[in-house]
Amino acid sequence: MQKKPFTELGLSPELLKAVAKMGFEEASPIQSETIPQLLTGADVVGLSQTGSGKTAAFAIPAIERVDGNLRAPQVLILCPTRELAMQVAEEVAKLAFFKRGVRELPIYGGQSYDRQLRGLRDGAQIIIGTPGRVMDHLERKTLRLDQVGMIILDEADRMLDMGFRDDIETILGQAPAERQTVFFSATMPPAINQLVKKYTKEPVNVRIQAQEMTVPAIDQSYYEVDRRSKLEVLCRLIDLQDIKYGIIFCATKMMVDELSDHLKARGYSSDKLHGDISQSMRERVVAKFRKRGFEFLVATDVAARGLDVDDIEVVFNYDLPQDAEDYVHRIGRTGRAGRSGRAVTFVAGREIWKMQQIIRFTKGKVRRERVPSAEEVEQKRTSEFLENLRETLEKGEYKRQDTVIDQLLDQGYSATDIASALIHLLGGDKPAAQPIVEEQPRREYPNYQSREYPKYESRKSSPRETEARAPREHRESREPREAAARKEFHAPAERREKPSRSPRREPSAASHEEGMVRLVFNVGNAHQIEPGDFVGVIAGVTRLPKEVVGRIEILDRESLVDVSDECADQVLKKLNGIKFKGRRLNVNIAR
Template identity: 35%
Template sequence: MKTFEELGIDSKILKAISEIGFENPMPVQEQVIPLLLAENTDIVALAQTGTGKTAAFGLPVIQKIDVSDNYPQALILSPTRELCLQIASDLNDYSKYISGLKILPVYGGSSIESQIRTLKKGVQIIVATPGRLIDLMNRKMVKLDRISTVIMDEADEMLNMGFTESINEILAAIPEERNMLLFSATMPAEIAKIAKNYMSNPKEVVIGSKNEGAENIKHVYYLVHAKDKYLALKRIADYYPNIYGIIFCRTRRETQEIADQLIQDGYNADSLHGELSQAQRDAVMQKFRVKNLQLLVATDVAARGLDVDNLTHVINYGLPDDIETYTHRSGRTGRAGKKGTSIAIIHVKEKGRMRDIEKIIGKKFEKGHIPTGGQICEKQLFNLVDKIEKVKVNEEEIASYLPSIFRKLEWLSNEDLIKRIVSLEFNRLIDYYADASELDIPEDRNTKERGNQRGERTRSKARKAEEGYSRLFINLGKADGFYPSTLIEMINDNVKGHASIGRIDVLPNFSFFEVEEKSARNIIGSLKNINFFGKRVSVEPADKKESSGKREHSDRKGGFGKRDSGGKSSQKRGSFGNEYKSSKSRGRENSKKKRR
């Protein structure tokens, strides 16, 4: 293994990073740094979150800056405000001993006037979100004509967030004679398209395999009934007393409700989603970073750019619709060479999607068993004993109180004292789990599961809803510009109260979806006769449509066997564009929103 000095890093930068605690370069740094320092070349680097990408591009970029030229020379694009600030902070740390180097983070949600004032004074490195940078370009307040290095960090996330048009506009304003570095955790087709259009014979650096999950992350799934998912989540949290993790949910509403339930049940948790103000988001993230929170319940969009080390667990409260999202979720644990665990709490109909994820990331999910009440109590008790054993005793501070305490407790034996300490801490937990039932769904791999898998492939019979759920029919399909995300936002906008959504099957001319039985009547009534692009919406119980088999049979010929939301979705569930537009115009609208 080489040292940073052997990679060619300048002595001033070496001094700064050694104070931070950098010892030896990580694999992505060892491959990328020499390329950037030695020659002018374009690079596509595929590496998971937490593998040291910021230093991989940041150290050589800082070293190549001409501090005598008070003009933007390097541009780093990031998908979110949080990541933008994190990158700028890291670069400032790396360049601590380089006099005259100025780095400016440019992002929305902050005063554009103050950013303009700093730009006028002169900066050499700009770290920006695409929307705010476009705004500054339109105001003629930032010039990119001397940019020699462009870096796109988490490029796949930027594309997922609808920044494609903004990125094209930015790159068109930068001289063709420049280096371009594209860092991404996954390699979707859009990334390859950008590389083809804007890069010149890029060298590819791959840490692991394309789209592969990190080696040091263990992937575990728990199979439960949909109605038991929250109980399973609580047991998992209880079984790991020192858990420090993110719980990912599909929608803003589900995120807030799960967080509220956890807080009400005494867990150290909070929520992070798009309906929070920027000040609220900052406050929650700061509490989480300093570990005042153990559990952060978040949507995928809100958690983008949240750079937190030492996460022990990532919990998927159900699997995402696209595999790239799962890769990003799981990559938030097991960072910088540490071990991590990615947990998926799924029900029977999500198993097919889990198998798809396994194939792409090249990792096998372990079958986990929901801890019993006895196992949880034992784990918590030993955690308490461990804390008592390792607690730091300040003799001077407590010395004056000890004689009175000893007199008060002298009638108790050591055994009685230990029993009382344990009981004081754990009576509530022991009582709660005294009659706790099993939550695991037993699996008979030779019969039931094979039958289910055959049914998934052939769809020869009408589906049955998950236990506790009702299956509904809606007269909208892909031909209408209708997608899983459209349905979720339609329900969010029109249905009062919480509505837990299960499987969604989007077909060419109509669709089926599952909701909790208690919400079914409310959803049918709330969506009845609303207008979707001039088409009156109709929702009714699916069994009325499936009993005759006529509609379903006719659509099978048109691609019924293709799984849209049940396995992979063409759009993310829970990404909130305007569902009443076509998918193409919806992308443009999202891009405009990002710029503002």
């Protein structure tokens, strides 16, 4: 089954803009087949494995159907677990970003009723919920289905396995008869067939076969790392393993641009490929890469199709691919013609479930590796430098500088001091390794929900609320769809509670460290800035050692960075006006 560009699926300009904002260039097979059918109003039964892009397949048509002027539930999406309901709601919010008046609301057991009641009173049109909590709202008369024109059952087989059949039938029975009904399931047991026959009208069946794929003999490994630390871990691996020639795959065009710029700022030779680059430019980049004109090619899946380059040392999956097929195509770029090859994948947060799904489908052996420490990287750099220095001394192939050395000796400098200063100058080109940000589980949750689950109410819980306390095997959340794109998307402030990375206090305009001056940058939390970005751009552009950077405090739309007093003028001169994270940088001394 072929993939199609989103522009060929008959979507509104607002949805196309949202998809482009998320960075996706074409629809997955399930999306390509399902979206046009759902847009016609037909009932659909979709069979596809987890990780195939099912959420966008039903969320996009659902958003298209919503009337933004009608403040009432119009679409109901049922999910088996609260984790899945949260993920679906997050995806819907990103896709509905440019649709005026369209609001989504997740409702599930374990969350405060007050928050859900407030969202229902405010007129949320797309309700994403678990069967138990939806039934509770129906019994309380706080949720009405009389305006609902579309009901979607996501992972219907799991909901039946968890004992929600009676609730599902009650909900479907209370919904208007003239509605669109959609079933998505990984399997089609007899119980699902019975529901389909009873509650759908001439449904269109879309089946995406789950292919068990084998991968070539490539050494595969993955690292669990916070999204904010991916760049630092990538640079550590390149330096520690002395990698000189590889491809780095990203999920979106925006991420390709940013990563390529960061690598260049850190002194690595790189170029990029994605759908917005002209064909003539692509050909020049590929030709130069084949001739080893640069070290690392940063690319999206679409741009790298048909790329045939020999001797690739390693393929990095900087972002996880959408499905196992894309994973196999990516890593197949290395280990060609009987040569050895390596594939390294970065996994962030809940993406571990998606990685396990890929491993099962490909039947591959993928090791989990430990992130190398900063000390290991520094030790490797020192060892390499000493080895090169020793080799140069033994060969004697260097121009003697006796006159210069004698002048320094006459001025009272010792031979040890002179050698140490030279080594310092020679070894200061690249910024030293930065601290790795520990994984923060709370950052994985959507912005519109509480960071901690509230306690259950004191009344006796109904049987339907047991979904919130289901056994672990029933609470495993499905992997987030197009997870890599989430990092780049921000919901409107009036619809989300925006988390802050910095403490809630008034920042000081003066540095707390002696010998440091505080600079203010015109980028902050709203622009997806991380502390390592400031260290990287300062060290990369000014060629100053990373030690000149002190405390970094990221605020909403600006950041405060302490730098050494003697280097402040150089930082201001070099960084003002450059393009950083898609914005023209403006740096001043904090007042």
